[in-house]
Amino acid sequence: MSRKYTKIDQYEKQILSMREEGKTHREIAESLGLEKEQIKKWLRRYRIKKEKIESGIPIRTRGQHRKNSEPKNIIAEQAYEIQRLKMENDLLRVFLRFAERR
Numbered sequence: 001m002s003r004k005y006t007k008i009d010q011y012e013k014q015i016l017s018m019r020e021e022g023k024t025h026r027e028i029a030e031s032l033g034l035e036k037e038q039i040k041k042w043l044r045r046y047r048i049k050k051e052k053i054e055s056g057i058p059i060r061t062r063g064q065h066r067k068n069s070e071p072k073n074i075i076a077e078q079a080y081e082i083q084r085l086k087m088e089n090d091l092l093r094v095f096l097r098f099a100e101r102r
Contacts, residue, residue: 006034008042015039016046 008015011032018028025043029036052059 006038008034008038012046015042019043 011034014032015028018031023031025039026036028034029039032039049059
């Protein structure tokens, strides 16, 4: 049995307008030819996403990041890399002193 997948985001405006009219999940699903659970879960995800945006929490996408994607904050990433390299150099110096090489 194959899974039924529908890009429900294309119905966003229709779902929200019907919900504002006071229609139930079942009525919305029947009018769009979807299942009640799809509507219910989509409205829940939409509400959570909206709450995160309002509270200032960044929305994180799922999955791996693209290899060619631009870093969001280059300066912060470079500062972190410099700090990491300084710590690595300090550790190597301590190791060399301990090994009596220098």
